[in-house]
Amino acid sequence: MLRMMKVRTFEEEVRRLYYEGAVHGTLHLCVGQEAADIGSTAVLKKEDFVFPTHRGHGVCIGKGTDMKKMMAEILGRRTGTNLGRGGSMHICDAENGIIGSNGVVGANAPIACGAALTIRQKKQEDRVSVCFTGDGAANSGAVLESMNLAGLWKLPVIFVLMENHYAVSTLVENASANPDFTKRAETFNLNCFETDGNDILAVRDIMRQARQKVLEDRRPCLVVEHTYRISGHSKSDANKYRTAEEIRYWEERGPIIRFSEKLISEGMFIRQEIDEILAEARAAVGEAVDFALQSPAADDTAAMLTSSVYAD
Ligand SMILES: Cc1ncc(C[n+]2csc(CCOP(=O)(O)OP(=O)(O)O)c2C)c(N)n1
Ligand SMILES: [Mg+2]
Structure with missing residues (x-):
């Protein structure tokens, strides 16, 4: 719960800072997808490779990236994960297995395969490579x-x-000849799992099974997670392709509300304890914002711009 709340609060703060003009470049928030992000990463090992998409903040937080460094990166600061030179869509954190988030839709998939090939060649028996992708990217x-x-x-x-129902403004049914993505598993010889992506416990369980299956069977898996993007596609979105009622419907069925209600109705938590978790998340995100705002801007001298560039 704490991690899902950290993701939600982090996103709300990033959005606020964006509208204050503090964020360079573009922004893709994952509001509504917190269970999919946190449940998917919760069972991964630190050394598992992870390849997030353009909408990757939640996955990075779930995999253990320091929110201070993430916030600094998004605000273009020298203390950021990529020294302030990558921004929201390119967060890297090799120590936690994040070789690179990727703003080019679909482009993380071949790189995830390359990392998996490395795992196999080095005979690393307890390591997997995880490629996050979307309903739109899936047709690339x-x-x-x-x-x-x-x-x-x-x-x-x-x-x-x-x-998550949409690729920008295109409904999945209008983009995919067969919107049942599980059907692809047989074609490509992948083991397959499918889950309600707004149910944190279901996502976590399915991912645990998927990871185990990959390690046991020594072959890849497809995990289809059904969720909904409550936030707009990108920094600006007039939401002309969907109704306010539709967004409200999903807000009421969002993963954080659902899990809170479940914990309270089953007597595991009282409302006040949920509020305390939220306060803890807000405090951690507040520290991240302070850290980022106090950090110096990215070094844009010529020497710096050509450092850390690899060309073969
Ligand atoms: C190769 C490429 N084409 C187009 C874009 C512009 N673009 C950014 S996100 C996006 C939609 C991706 O949809 P989906 O895979 O469903 O992910 P979601 O945004 O829903 O998380 C597009 C077309 C891009 N970044 N890269
Ligand atoms: Mg999508």
């Missing part, structure tokens, strides 16, 4: 080719496909 050549390659070469990859 890069993702389809990667699923095929992973299935053919039996790579230790988990493709986590977050079906």
Whole structure:
């Protein structure tokens, strides 16, 4: 619960800072998808590779990236995960297995396969590579080719496909010939799991099974998680492709509300304890914002711009 609340609060603060003009570049929030992000990462080992998408803040927080460094990165500060040079869509944290978030839709899939190939060649028996992808990205050549390659070469990859109803403004049914993404598993020889992505415990359990299956079977998995993006697609979104009622419907069924109600109705927590968890999340995010705002801006001298650049 704490981690889901940290993600939600982090996103709310990033959005506020964006509208204050403190954030360079663009922004994709994952409000409503916290269970999918946190449940998917909760069972991963620190050394498992993870490849988030353009909407990757929640996955990075779930995998253990320091929110202070993330906030600094988003605000273009020298203390950020990428020294303030990557921004929201490119958060890297190799220590926690995040080789790179990726703003190019679908482009993380071949890289996730490459990491999985490394795992296999080094005979690392207890490590997987996790590629996050979306309903829109799932129709890109890069993702389809990667699923095929992973299935053919039996790579230790988990493709986590977050079906959040839309790719920008396009409804999944208007973009996919068959919106049942589980059908792809058989084609590409992937084991397959499917879950309600707004149920944190269900997501966590499915991911635990998927990870185990990859390690036991030595072949890839597809995990389809059904969720809903409550926030707009990007920094600005007039939401003309959906109604206010639809958004409200999903707000009421959002993962944080659902899990809070469950914990209270089952007598495990009282409302005040839930509020205390939220206060703890807010305090941690507040510290991240203070840290970022007090940090110096990214170094944009010529020497710095050409450092850390790898070309072969
Ligand atoms: C190769 C490429 N094409 C287009 C874009 C612009 N773009 C950014 S996000 C997005 C939609 C992705 O949809 P989906 O995979 O469902 O992920 P979601 O945004 O719903 O999380 C598009 C088309 C891009 N970043 N990269
Ligand atoms: Mg989508």
